[in-house]
Amino acid sequence: AQTVTQSQPEMSVQEAETVTLSCTYDTSENNYYLFWYKQPPSRQMILVIRQEAYKQQNATENRFSVNFQKAAKSFSLKISDSQLGDTAMYFCAFQLSNAGKSTFGDGTTLTVKP
Protein backbone atom coordinates (compact mmCIF):
# COMPACT_ATOMS: atom_id res chain seq x y z
CA ALA A 1 0.00 0.00 0.00
CA GLN A 2 1.07 3.54 -0.66
CA THR A 3 1.74 5.96 2.16
CA VAL A 4 2.19 9.72 2.17
CA THR A 5 4.01 11.53 4.96
CA GLN A 6 3.98 15.23 5.70
CA SER A 7 6.43 15.73 8.52
CA GLN A 8 5.60 19.37 9.27
CA PRO A 9 2.25 19.65 11.07
CA GLU A 10 2.49 23.45 11.22
CA MET A 11 4.52 26.15 9.51
CA SER A 12 4.48 29.91 9.34
CA VAL A 13 5.95 32.44 6.96
CA GLN A 14 6.04 36.21 6.66
CA GLU A 15 4.04 37.81 3.90
CA ALA A 16 6.07 38.10 0.66
CA GLU A 17 8.57 35.47 1.81
CA THR A 18 9.10 31.98 0.41
CA VAL A 19 8.17 28.77 2.17
CA THR A 20 8.65 25.09 1.33
CA LEU A 21 6.34 22.32 2.49
CA SER A 22 7.70 18.78 2.58
CA CYS A 23 6.10 15.54 1.44
CA THR A 24 7.51 12.05 1.10
CA TYR A 25 5.76 8.97 -0.16
CA ASP A 26 6.34 5.29 -0.35
CA THR A 27 5.45 3.12 -3.32
CA SER A 28 6.89 0.27 -5.32
CA GLU A 29 5.06 1.42 -8.44
CA ASN A 30 6.62 3.43 -11.24
CA ASN A 31 3.63 5.17 -12.79
CA TYR A 32 1.79 7.59 -10.59
CA TYR A 33 0.72 11.17 -10.05
CA LEU A 34 1.29 13.55 -7.18
CA PHE A 35 -0.85 16.48 -6.11
CA TRP A 36 -0.90 19.33 -3.66
CA TYR A 37 -4.31 20.47 -2.46
CA LYS A 38 -5.09 23.56 -0.40
CA GLN A 39 -7.83 23.57 2.23
CA PRO A 40 -8.58 27.10 3.52
CA PRO A 41 -10.79 27.74 6.55
CA SER A 42 -13.83 27.30 4.29
CA ARG A 43 -12.76 23.58 4.16
CA GLN A 44 -13.03 23.51 0.36
CA MET A 45 -10.38 21.28 -1.23
CA ILE A 46 -8.64 23.24 -3.98
CA LEU A 47 -6.13 21.72 -6.39
CA VAL A 48 -2.87 23.67 -6.29
CA ILE A 49 -0.56 21.69 -8.54
CA ARG A 50 -0.11 18.29 -10.17
CA GLN A 51 3.01 16.33 -11.17
CA GLU A 52 3.21 13.29 -13.41
CA ALA A 53 5.90 10.85 -12.24
CA TYR A 54 7.12 10.21 -15.78
CA LYS A 55 7.94 13.89 -16.28
CA GLN A 56 11.37 15.04 -15.14
CA GLN A 57 10.45 18.71 -15.32
CA ASN A 58 9.03 20.12 -12.11
CA ALA A 59 5.51 21.50 -12.34
CA THR A 60 4.86 25.19 -11.75
CA GLU A 61 1.67 27.21 -11.37
CA ASN A 62 2.30 30.91 -10.93
CA ARG A 63 3.76 31.34 -7.40
CA PHE A 64 3.59 27.59 -6.69
CA SER A 65 6.24 25.13 -7.78
CA VAL A 66 7.32 21.66 -6.79
CA ASN A 67 10.64 19.92 -6.30
CA PHE A 68 10.01 16.36 -7.41
CA GLN A 69 12.77 13.91 -6.56
CA LYS A 70 11.56 10.52 -7.80
CA ALA A 71 14.49 8.45 -6.52
CA ALA A 72 14.16 9.98 -3.08
CA LYS A 73 10.35 9.77 -3.25
CA SER A 74 10.09 13.39 -2.27
CA PHE A 75 7.60 15.98 -3.49
CA SER A 76 7.92 19.37 -1.85
CA LEU A 77 5.84 22.47 -2.54
CA LYS A 78 7.43 25.91 -2.74
CA ILE A 79 5.25 28.98 -2.34
CA SER A 80 6.91 32.19 -3.45
CA ASP A 81 5.82 35.71 -2.50
CA SER A 82 3.48 34.32 0.15
CA GLN A 83 0.15 36.08 0.49
CA LEU A 84 -2.29 36.21 3.39
CA GLY A 85 -4.74 34.22 1.29
CA ASP A 86 -2.28 31.32 1.21
CA THR A 87 -3.10 30.63 4.85
CA ALA A 88 -4.58 27.14 4.77
CA MET A 89 -3.94 23.49 5.36
CA TYR A 90 -2.00 21.89 2.52
CA PHE A 91 -2.35 18.23 1.65
CA CYS A 92 -0.01 16.14 -0.43
CA ALA A 93 -1.71 13.32 -2.34
CA PHE A 94 -0.56 10.27 -4.29
CA GLN A 95 -2.47 8.52 -7.06
CA LEU A 96 -1.50 5.41 -8.99
CA SER A 97 -1.86 5.65 -12.74
CA ASN A 98 -4.34 2.77 -12.90
CA ALA A 99 -6.41 3.53 -9.83
CA GLY A 100 -8.53 6.56 -9.28
CA LYS A 101 -8.38 6.87 -5.53
CA SER A 102 -5.92 9.25 -3.93
CA THR A 103 -3.93 8.67 -0.75
CA PHE A 104 -3.51 11.83 1.31
CA GLY A 105 -0.97 12.92 3.88
CA ASP A 106 -2.09 14.31 7.22
CA GLY A 107 -1.59 17.89 6.08
CA THR A 108 0.53 20.91 6.97
CA THR A 109 -1.15 23.98 8.41
CA LEU A 110 0.47 27.07 6.91
CA THR A 111 0.00 30.51 8.43
CA VAL A 112 1.09 33.57 6.51
CA LYS A 113 1.81 36.46 8.86
CA PRO A 114 1.46 40.12 7.88
Add this chain to the structure above:
Amino acid sequence: DSGVTQTPKHLITATGQRVTLRCSPRSGDLSVYWYQQSLDQGLQFLIQYYNGEERAKGNILERFSAQQFPDLHSELNLSSLELGDSALYFCASSVGHPLSTDTQYFGPGTRLTVL
Protein backbone atom coordinates in the same frame (compact mmCIF):
# COMPACT_ATOMS: atom_id res chain seq x y z
CA ASP B 1 -16.23 26.74 -7.78
CA SER B 2 -15.18 23.24 -8.86
CA GLY B 3 -18.50 22.38 -10.50
CA VAL B 4 -19.13 19.52 -8.06
CA THR B 5 -22.18 20.05 -5.86
CA GLN B 6 -23.01 18.38 -2.59
CA THR B 7 -26.14 18.53 -0.49
CA PRO B 8 -26.84 19.18 2.26
CA LYS B 9 -24.04 21.44 3.49
CA HIS B 10 -24.70 20.60 7.11
CA LEU B 11 -26.49 17.70 8.73
CA ILE B 12 -27.13 17.18 12.44
CA THR B 13 -28.62 13.93 13.59
CA ALA B 14 -28.69 11.51 16.49
CA THR B 15 -26.90 8.24 17.11
CA GLY B 16 -28.59 5.25 15.53
CA GLN B 17 -30.10 7.28 12.72
CA ARG B 18 -29.60 6.99 8.96
CA VAL B 19 -28.70 9.81 6.56
CA THR B 20 -28.13 10.22 2.84
CA LEU B 21 -25.56 12.55 1.34
CA ARG B 22 -25.89 13.56 -2.28
CA CYS B 23 -23.31 14.52 -4.89
CA SER B 24 -23.60 15.78 -8.45
CA PRO B 25 -20.36 15.56 -10.45
CA ARG B 26 -19.00 18.10 -12.89
CA SER B 27 -20.61 18.02 -16.30
CA GLY B 28 -18.94 15.30 -18.36
CA ASP B 29 -17.30 13.52 -15.43
CA LEU B 30 -18.09 9.82 -15.12
CA SER B 31 -16.22 8.99 -11.91
CA VAL B 32 -17.32 9.89 -8.42
CA TYR B 33 -15.26 9.40 -5.26
CA TRP B 34 -16.25 9.69 -1.62
CA TYR B 35 -13.82 10.71 1.13
CA GLN B 36 -14.19 11.18 4.86
CA GLN B 37 -12.28 13.84 6.79
CA SER B 38 -12.52 13.65 10.56
CA LEU B 39 -11.58 16.68 12.66
CA ASP B 40 -8.03 17.86 11.91
CA GLN B 41 -7.32 14.70 9.96
CA GLY B 42 -6.37 13.88 6.42
CA LEU B 43 -8.82 12.51 3.91
CA GLN B 44 -9.71 8.84 3.95
CA PHE B 45 -10.89 7.28 0.71
CA LEU B 46 -14.20 5.48 1.04
CA ILE B 47 -15.38 4.37 -2.40
CA GLN B 48 -15.27 5.14 -6.12
CA TYR B 49 -17.91 4.71 -8.82
CA TYR B 50 -17.42 4.91 -12.54
CA ASN B 51 -20.41 5.26 -14.84
CA GLY B 52 -22.71 3.55 -12.36
CA GLU B 53 -20.43 0.73 -11.29
CA GLU B 54 -18.31 0.39 -8.18
CA ARG B 55 -14.62 0.60 -9.12
CA ALA B 56 -12.66 0.78 -5.90
CA LYS B 57 -13.34 0.43 -2.23
CA GLY B 58 -11.35 1.85 0.64
CA ASN B 59 -11.92 1.87 4.37
CA ILE B 60 -15.67 2.03 4.12
CA LEU B 61 -17.65 0.61 7.02
CA GLU B 62 -20.34 -1.99 6.42
CA ARG B 63 -22.85 0.50 7.85
CA PHE B 64 -22.05 2.78 4.90
CA SER B 65 -23.11 2.22 1.32
CA ALA B 66 -23.12 4.22 -1.88
CA GLN B 67 -24.45 4.12 -5.38
CA GLN B 68 -24.22 6.08 -8.61
CA PHE B 69 -27.37 6.61 -10.61
CA PRO B 70 -27.90 6.70 -14.40
CA ASP B 71 -27.75 10.49 -14.38
CA LEU B 72 -24.31 10.06 -12.69
CA HIS B 73 -25.20 11.66 -9.40
CA SER B 74 -24.17 9.65 -6.37
CA GLU B 75 -25.49 9.09 -2.89
CA LEU B 76 -23.66 7.98 0.22
CA ASN B 77 -25.87 6.30 2.80
CA LEU B 78 -24.73 6.18 6.41
CA SER B 79 -26.74 4.08 8.85
CA SER B 80 -26.70 3.18 12.55
CA LEU B 81 -24.75 6.37 13.07
CA GLU B 82 -22.22 6.63 15.86
CA LEU B 83 -20.57 9.67 17.43
CA GLY B 84 -17.35 8.79 15.62
CA ASP B 85 -19.04 9.18 12.25
CA SER B 86 -19.09 12.95 12.75
CA ALA B 87 -16.90 14.28 9.97
CA LEU B 88 -16.72 16.24 6.75
CA TYR B 89 -17.68 14.05 3.81
CA PHE B 90 -16.31 15.05 0.44
CA CYS B 91 -17.35 13.99 -2.98
CA ALA B 92 -14.94 14.39 -5.87
CA SER B 93 -15.36 13.77 -9.57
CA SER B 94 -13.14 13.24 -12.57
CA VAL B 95 -13.46 12.37 -16.21
CA GLY B 96 -12.37 9.04 -14.93
CA HIS B 97 -11.66 6.31 -17.38
CA PRO B 98 -10.84 3.52 -14.92
CA LEU B 99 -7.51 2.71 -16.53
CA SER B 100 -6.21 6.23 -16.53
CA THR B 101 -5.50 8.82 -13.95
CA ASP B 102 -6.96 12.23 -14.06
CA THR B 103 -7.41 15.04 -11.65
CA GLN B 104 -10.15 14.88 -9.06
CA TYR B 105 -12.16 18.00 -8.33
CA PHE B 106 -13.77 18.25 -4.95
CA GLY B 107 -17.18 19.44 -3.88
CA PRO B 108 -17.65 21.74 -0.88
CA GLY B 109 -18.35 18.82 1.45
CA THR B 110 -21.16 17.86 3.80
CA ARG B 111 -20.51 18.37 7.49
CA LEU B 112 -22.17 15.62 9.49
CA THR B 113 -22.62 16.00 13.22
CA VAL B 114 -23.88 13.02 15.19
CA LEU B 115 -25.16 13.88 18.67
